[in-house]
Amino acid sequence: MQVSLRVNGEERRHDVEPRLLLVHYLRDVCGLTGTNIGCDTSSCGACTVLVDGESVKSCTMLAVQADGREVTTIEGLADGERLHPVQEAFREHHGLQCGYCTPGMVMAAVSLLNEHPHPTEAEVREGLEGNLCRCTGYHNIVKAVLAAAEAGASQPVGAAR
Amino acid sequence: MTALAPETDHRVIGQPLRRREDPALLTGEARFLADLQVPGTLHLALVRSPYAHARIRSIDLAPALQTPGVVAAFTGADLRGEWAGPLPCGWPVTPDMKQPAHLPLAAEVAHFAGDAVAVVVAESEYAAHDGAEAVVVDWEPLPAVVDLEDAAKDQTLVHPDLGTNVCYTWQLEPDAAAVDRAFAEAAHTVSARFRQQRLIPSPMEPRGVLVVPQPFGGDFTVYSATQVPHILRVMLALTVGVPETSLRVVAPSVGGGFGSKLNVYAEEALALALARRLRRPVRWVEERSEHAVSTIQGRGQIQEIELAATAKGKVTAVRVRLLADMGAYLQLVTPGIPLLGAFLYAGVYDVPAYSFSCTALFTTLPPTDAYRGAGRPEATYAIERAMDLLAKKVGVGPEEIRRRNYIPADKFPYSSVAGLVYDSGDYAAALERCLERAGYAELRAEQARRRERGDRRQLGIGLSSYFEMCGLAPSRVLASLNYTAGGWEAATVRVLPTGKVQVVTGTAPHGQGHETCWAMIAADRLGVAPEDVEVLHSDTAVAPYGLDTYGSRSLAVGGSAIAVACDRVIEKARRIAAHQLEAAEEDVELVAGSFRVRGTPERQMPLAQVAFEAFTAHNLPEGLEPNLEASSHYDPTNFTFPFGTHLCVVELDTETGKVELVRYVAVDDCGVQVNPMIVEGQVHGGIVQGAAQALFEEASYDQDGTLRSASLLDYLVPSAAEVPSIETDHTVTPSPVNPLGVKGVGEAGTIGAAPAVMNAVLDALAPYGVEDLPMPATPERVWRAIHAGAAGSASAQGGSPA
Numbered sequence: 001m002q003v004s005l006r007v008n009g010e011e012r013r014h015d016v017e018p019r020l021l022l023v024h025y026l027r028d029v030c031g032l033t034g035t036n037i038g039c040d041t042s043s044c045g046a047c048t049v050l051v052d053g054e055s056v057k058s059c060t061m062l063a064v065q066a067d068g069r070e071v072t073t074i075e076g077l078a079d080g081e082r083l084h085p086v087q088e089a090f091r092e093h094h095g096l097q098c099g100y101c102t103p104g105m106v107m108a109a110v111s112l113l114n115e116h117p118h119p120t121e122a123e124v125r126e127g128l129e130g131n132l133c134r135c136t137g138y139h140n141i142v143k144a145v146l147a148a149a150e151a152g153a154s155q156p157v158g159a160a161r
Numbered sequence: 162m163t164a165l166a167p168e169t170d171h172r173v174i175g176q177p178l179r180r181r182e183d184p185a186l187l188t189g190e191a192r193f194l195a196d197l198q199v200p201g202t203l204h205l206a207l208v209r210s211p212y213a214h215a216r217i218r219s220i221d222l223a224p225a226l227q228t229p230g231v232v233a234a235f236t237g238a239d240l241r242g243e244w245a246g247p248l249p250c251g252w253p254v255t256p257d258m259k260q261p262a263h264l265p266l267a268a269e270v271a272h273f274a275g276d277a278v279a280v281v282v283a284e285s286e287y288a289a290h291d292g293a294e295a296v297v298v299d300w301e302p303l304p305a306v307v308d309l310e311d312a313a314k315d316q317t318l319v320h321p322d323l324g325t326n327v328c329y330t331w332q333l334e335p336d337a338a339a340v341d342r343a344f345a346e347a348a349h350t351v352s353a354r355f356r357q358q359r360l361i362p363s364p365m366e367p368r369g370v371l372v373v374p375q376p377f378g379g380d381f382t383v384y385s386a387t388q389v390p391h392i393l394r395v396m397l398a399l400t401v402g403v404p405e406t407s408l409r410v411v412a413p414s415v416g417g418g419f420g421s422k423l424n425v426y427a428e429e430a431l432a433l434a435l436a437r438r439l440r441r442p443v444r445w446v447e448e449r450s451e452h453a454v455s456t457i458q459g460r461g462q463i464q465e466i467e468l469a470a471t472a473k474g475k476v477t478a479v480r481v482r483l484l485a486d487m488g489a490y491l492q493l494v495t496p497g498i499p500l501l502g503a504f505l506y507a508g509v510y511d512v513p514a515y516s517f518s519c520t521a522l523f524t525t526l527p528p529t530d531a532y533r534g535a536g537r538p539e540a541t542y543a544i545e546r547a548m549d550l551l552a553k554k555v556g557v558g559p560e561e562i563r564r565r566n567y568i569p570a571d572k573f574p575y576s577s578v579a580g581l582v583y584d585s586g587d588y589a590a591a592l593e594r595c596l597e598r599a600g601y602a603e604l605r606a607e608q609a610r611r612r613e614r615g616d617r618r619q620l621g622i623g624l625s626s627y628f629e630m631c632g633l634a635p636s637r638v639l640a641s642l643n644y645t646a647g648g649w650e651a652a653t654v655r656v657l658p659t660g661k662v663q664v665v666t667g668t669a670p671h672g673q674g675h676e677t678c679w680a681m682i683a684a685d686r687l688g689v690a691p692e693d694v695e696v697l698h699s700d701t702a703v704a705p706y707g708l709d710t711y712g713s714r715s716l717a718v719g720g721s722a723i724a725v726a727c728d729r730v731i732e733k734a735r736r737i738a739a740h741q742l743e744a745a746e747e748d749v750e751l752v753a754g755s756f757r758v759r760g761t762p763e764r765q766m767p768l769a770q771v772a773f774e775a776f777t778a779h780n781l782p783e784g785l786e787p788n789l790e791a792s793s794h795y796d797p798t799n800f801t802f803p804f805g806t807h808l809c810v811v812e813l814d815t816e817t818g819k820v821e822l823v824r825y826v827a828v829d830d831c832g833v834q835v836n837p838m839i840v841e842g843q844v845h846g847g848i849v850q851g852a853a854q855a856l857f858e859e860a861s862y863d864q865d866g867t868l869r870s871a872s873l874l875d876y877l878v879p880s881a882a883e884v885p886s887i888e889t890d891h892t893v894t895p896s897p898v899n900p901l902g903v904k905g906v907g908e909a910g911t912i913g914a915a916p917a918v919m920n921a922v923l924d925a926l927a928p929y930g931v932e933d934l935p936m937p938a939t940p941e942r943v944w945r946a947i948h949a950g951a952a953g954s955a956s957a958q959g960g961s962p963a
């Protein structure tokens with residue numbers, strides 16, 4: 001089946017199998033391996049990307065369902081050498097250790113801040129519930145997201161830019 | 162965060178520097194195992210036993226071979242000729258330990274649900290899985306052995322050829338008569354039995370391996386999501402029979418391990434053997450539900466602990482009996498895990514008499530092995546729970562019983578009754594600081610108010626004072642415990658011609674931030690900027706020597722190796738500088754990265770200039786070789802003993818049984834902190850993992866040995882919504898046993914947390930007469946305990962809090 005979509009601002013057009021998951025499309029067809037896979041039950045959130053600016057677990061969506069849409073992966077977040085404010089905040093506040101959950105966590109946080117530019121700690125915790133991290137205990141992730149909110153990180157990403 | 166140290170201040174150690182690892186991880190540039198693509202790669206899928214115990218009558222591979230994309234398929238019998246040895250167990254704790262045969266594919270009998278019996282090789286991952294599903298195995302189910310006490314009865318044998326389910330028994334009882342006497346004379350005794358449920362390690366990155374054969378010469382590069390590239394290289398050479406010199410092992414970015422990647426797995430051996438046989442790159446990536454059945458698990462013990470104490474609650478003896486679940490086979494260090502706790506059941510207390518014994522048993526469950534803390538969380542849990550029970554008997558608070566028993570600060574180095582020498586500590590200081598930070602008196606007052614008014618949400622306050630044995634390990638001590646390797650760590654430090662510094666380490670980080678911290682250590686020692694130091698690791702071609710990363714050893718042992726190697730570089734550089742400055746060596750000192758002649762500071766040579774002189778070798782002292790490079794193979798003289806006190810506050814909903822973590826205060830002492838930001842991160846993550854054992858996680862099996870919690874839907878790794886922010890503080894008691902004064906912190910949080918949380922839950926339940934609850938304290942268990950306890954012992958405690 002034909003899909004045509006924008007990934008990180010670039011037009012992509014491919015012939016794909018109907019059963020191909022978006023996460024496999026991004027990793028194996030587009031070569032964007034920043035989006036990780038951490039489970040087979042849609043539980044971990046490691047594969048979170050933005051589709052039309054909203055966070056989606058890319059293992060729950062078929063590549064063909066992304067037809068005509070705008071997908072942003074972790075590779076598309078920084079502006080050249082300049083990290084996105086959420087990435088910057090994760091670095092500043094040690095919101096990552098092994099970094100495996102990080103691409104998904106950052107994308108989920110970006111989407112959260114787009115919806116709630118000034119969340120409370122409880123809202124951040126609830127909002128990131130679908131993303132598991134085994135290393136950080138979440139303390140510094142939550143701190144980073146709150147700091148990013150403070151710094152006004154809620155600029156829309158991956159919607160109409 | 163604090164900016165880099167200003168030019169005038171070269172102390173880098175102690176600064177919360179941001180991590181150099183982060184940009185690649187934050188932008189998706191970092192390459193994990195599953196991100197590596199090599200053209201022509203074949204993919205493996207394993208056929209695993211659905212039964213905990215079953216004989217293989219026959220295996221029909223033909224349907225798999227007809228699956229499109231499948232290129233080959235093998236049974237255990239087909240591959241028997243590939244192995245030069247069994248999958249390794251490196252810790253035969255006793256000479257008569259029973260060790261079952263363990264090859265990468267079981268050929269006759271599967272011994273746990275998940276045991277691999279055939280492998281399918283295909284052009285794509287999808288095809289490999291389709292092929293594996295098509296394989297037809299004719300099984301003859303055999304009785305499972307799930308329960309440890311059943312296993313001990315030897316009625317059903319896991320490995321009939323061994324004649325027993327007992328793998329080994331091990332005892333530590335320096336003076337049996339003293340223990341008997343203490344119990345005979347005790348005013349109070351405590352006797353408790355705890356169950357350490359099995360845990361699934363669950364790093365967010367599953368395991369994986371990719372083996373790339375070189376077309377000529379028979380060399381192989383093994384990429385593995387492993388914590389132990391060096392150990393893996395040696396062990397694969399022995400298991401697969403490839404010369405060590407033909408094997409290069411690389412650990413790419415590794416997404417967490419927690420002990421689960423401290424091993425040598427069947428899939429790694431299979432990938433290497435099949436790459437050799439098929440002459441093509443071979444790859445296997447674990448699926449999450451596969452992780453639950455094919456990777457080692459943690460804990461799995463039944464603990465019986467007894468305390469004897471005086472009328473005032475001074476503990477006079479500790480007696481422990483363990484049943485330890487080995488699972489079906491012995492993986493790399495399976496038998497040794499209980500021994501890592503064996504010396505620690507007296508905890509941080511000054512106890513004169515001690516008895517420990519362990520019976521290790523085979524079951525038809527996945528092998529256990531190291532999981533964050535490995536033996537030490539179990540020991541800490543038992544003693545810290547028992548101390549709370551003793552406090553009740555004596556009629557004092559949990560903080561007071563601990564005060565009465567701590568090893569006093571002036572007794573260090575302290576020779577424990579179990580035979581260890583604790584390096585340094587001030588346990589009481591950590592407790593007092595923790596109580597103060599937490600506002601202990603006010604917490605107790607609030608608890609009392611809620612009890613009085615019969616509040617639906619009761620408060621529980623739990624303490625644990627932990628310590629652990631880190632810095633694994635003095636090689637001679639390991640020898641006395643029958644461990645087959647040493648415990649040293651290697652480092653090489655080079656000052657390159659331009660003055661940049663290269664550190665090569667034998668540690669293998671997977672989230673700990675070694676690149677940042679090792680650069681800080683070298684920068685601090687050499688007086689250069691941390692960004693001028695590069696750190697190379699996790700590739701046996703670059704770092705040929707190493708014993709890798711586990712057991713909170715990397716800083717205390719690997720960091721010390723770097724410090725020693727730096728000192729050797731400085732000594733050599735000093736000779737060159739003295740020669741060129743025409744000064745006596747003893748008059749030349751390194752100040753802020755420059756060699757100066759004492760008294761005439763204008764005569765100086767920066768380290769970079771010395772390095773260039775060492776490189777050109779035009780004018781070196783007679784007999785001195787060119788270049789500035791030194792190595793250390795640092796073997797520690799003793800373990801290090803980090804410690805601390807944790808306090809947990811839970812709110813327990815008496816109507817639903819739900820426990821909510823509302824506060825967590827941790828005061829930890831890991832000696833000198835190289836990067837406090839990273840220390841705190843380790844503590845946070847560790848605490849949540851320990852708390853998860855107390856409240857959420859359990860690899861639960863039915864009586865047939867089938868796992869009921871194989872996916873992340875059933876195995877409850879906590880999310881951000883289930884845990885609070887953590888209040889951390891610290892004391893600093895440097896370790897005298899290494900040049901950095903460091904102790905290690907990777908497991909501290911996990912060790913302290915499970916008992917603190919359970920003590921809090923039981924504190925909340927105390928008015929209901931509940932004295933024990935199995936982990937995890939699920940809402941159902943708590944609710945049942947409230948109802949059973951209220952009915953069972955209403956008179957003792959006044960029944961309900963109302």
Ligand code: FES
Binds near residue numbers: 038042047048058060
């Ligand atoms: S891979 Fe785990 S939710 Fe998508």
Ligand code: FES
Binds near residue numbers: 101132
């Ligand atoms: S940083 Fe390792 S899983 Fe989150």
